[in-house]
Amino acid sequence: MSICRMQNRTSLVLRHYLNCRSNATAAKSLVAGEPKAPSMVTNVPGPKSTKLLQELNTIQMAGSVQLFGDYKRSLGNYLVDADGNVILDLFTQISSIPLGYNHPTLVEAVASPEAISAMINRPALGMFPGEEWPSKLKNVLLDVAPVGLKQVTTMACGSCSNENAYKGIFFWYRLKQRKEQGIDVDKIPFTQEDMDSCMVNQPPGAPKLALLSFKGAFHGRTFGALATTHSKPIHKLDVPSFDWPVASFPHYKYPLQDNVAENKKEDDRCLEQVESLIEDWKNKNMPVAGIVVEPIQSEGGDHHASPEFFQRLQHIAKKSGAALLIDEVQTGGGSTGKIWCHEHFNLDSPPDVVTFSKKMSTGGFFHTPEMRPKQSYRIFNTWMGDPSKLLVLETVMKVIKRDSLLQNASTTGSMTLKGLEELQSEFPHLLNAARGRGTFIAINCPTTRLRDDILSRLRNKGVQLGGCGDIAIRMRPSLVYQPHHVHIFLDKFREVLKETK
Ligand SMILES: Cc1ncc(COP(=O)(O)O)c(C=O)c1O
Structure with missing residues (x-):
């Protein structure tokens, strides 16, 4: 079947689907046809979800599953589950669905020949990107990049965005060290000793370097990301990890306006720890190459820190020669009222790296030109993201602008x-x-x-x-x-x- 015929068929299904819903439109809803209120027919999980869970459990450990969704019937803010419960979803797949379910503009966009082609012809982006890829990156991702960051690499998920961004920080730091040692890095990027030792996971090729992260932080579950995750022991138990420093993250007293002096002391306490840990690790001959932080510590309990905390953290990073990575995997994409939460902090200069995923539809990271690897294949994997997700993001961003969703x-x-x-x-x-x-x-x-x-x-x-x-x-x-x-x-x-x- 040609792409055009497939598209016609998809449009028919779409029209039928949208017509079925249009009689339930809530007043002035941003999503036409959205239900007016939740309606529950069972407790959750209901009998169908429970049966499906038993079935899934025979195949895999499914203990974390809460319900099974009927995503074809879900719309806007309302998730319909397998039992027919219509639930107002204020959690949205762990903070990930930017426009709710089956947003009509998105449904229409993914029925385009371009989207169909992107879905079925997924390229290995590091080697064979489609001809439209550079302009898509510019028009979609760079268009919403944090101020001052003009380099971007896409990835598949939040953990792998952090994982690869961490590698970029280490490459940058080693390059800086080599230059400081007077090595002409253009002539000799690596010594034979570097190359031999890295193959058996030993220094100097696999150097003793650290990333500083925060108690309660969550940056993902892959090996490197997990070493900087400290929200719950169950994520980390039994996995070998790095001896990297972990500082306290502020825990404020609320309401903020009644606890200004105390919360300022809390900032001081945490930042003093950051400085002294950086010193300790320097003395251990394992310098801190980067500081990794969430703008709002999310999985760990939604701990906020003041703009001043982040401004001072950036000063400490600069003073100690470490990069600052802001993990916007959960906060990025608009829910804080700006696309990037750290843009509320008035930092003196852009962070060195900003990672994203979830609401941004695609994973990836923005970074300064200094963080760009000097050799190809150093930040690389088969997919390196997914062009179909960038098409989704393109439409999401159009709708955000069209419907003033940041203001909303x-x-x-x-x-x-x-x-x-x-x-x-x-x-x-x-x-x-x-x-x-x-x-x-x-x-x-x-x-x-x-x-x-x-x-x-x-x-x-x-x-x-x-x-x-x-x-x-x-x-x-x-x-x-x-x-x-x-x-x-x-x-x-x-x-x-x-x-x-
Ligand atoms: C701040 C932050 N970083 C990284 C991750 C990991 O993302 P993913 O689950 O896509 O690997 C998460 C996931 O919740 C997160 O909240």
Whole structure:
């Protein structure tokens, strides 16, 4: 069948699908046809999800599965599960679906011949990219790059983006060291000793270098990324790792305006630790080549740090000759009201590296020209991303601009946060420390048990949220989360809190 005929067929299916939904349109919804409210027919997981889970469990360890989705029937902010429950999804696949489910503009875009070709002819991008690849990178990714970062490498997921970005930092650091030793790196990039020793994982070819990360951080589960992940022991147990420094990340007291002096002391405490760990590792002959940090520490419990903390962290990195990598895998893509959360921090200069994935549809990292490897194949794998994901991102960014979704995240976020602050005043024994930027919002419960219980009862009423850290409830709605969804969420949340003994 030709691509054009396939496209016609896809359009018919699409039209039928959208027509079926149009009678349920909520007023002024950013996604036409979206349901007006959650509707639950079973508790979650319902009987169908439970049966599917048993089936999946015979094939793999599926203990983390919470429900099975019916993604063909899901729309906008509403996830339909296998049992027919229509759930207001404010967690969106661990913070990953930028425009909610089956956004009509996206459905239309992926029915184009270009998208069909991208999906079925996936190139090995490091060797055989399509002719449109350089202009796509420029027009889509560089168009939204953090200010000052004009180099980009795509990858498949968050962990592999960090993993490869870490390698880039080490290449940069070794090049700097060689230059400092007076080596003409253009003539002799590597010595024979470097080449022989790296093959048996020994220095100088496999050098003793470190990355500094933070307690509670999450940067992924591959070997290098895992060495900088410290959110939960279960992620790390039994895996050999590096002896790298781990500093405290600020844990603030809320409300911020009543705890300014104390929180400033917390910044000082953490930054002093960063400086002294860098010194300790230098004395161990394992210098810190880079500092890796999340703009909001997400998996670890939604810990925020002040713009001043990040400004001072960048100064420390520069002073000690280390690169600064900001991991925007979870925060990037618009939910904080800017595409990049670190752009709220007014840094003196761009970070050296910014990694992304999740809402950005494709993984990858932006970096300065200095972070670019001097030899090919050093940052490389078979796929190196996926052009079809860049097409999705292209449309996502168009919709973000067309529908002013960054502004929407700011206003809907403020409204939600205000509502949560009211709820924590009403139920101070159940909730505290409401915090957030845009719709990237969290609130704490007194215990893990209570947090998990509230999340599960809220889901049975039709609202899906996530947990993070030991006691936080986190919100990660899509960018089409609007004021009428805020009301539904807050009403259901209040019901659950009222019913909590
Ligand atoms: C900040 C951060 N970095 C990296 C990752 C790893 O991304 P992935 O799960 O796509 O490997 C995550 C995942 O949650 C994350 O939140």
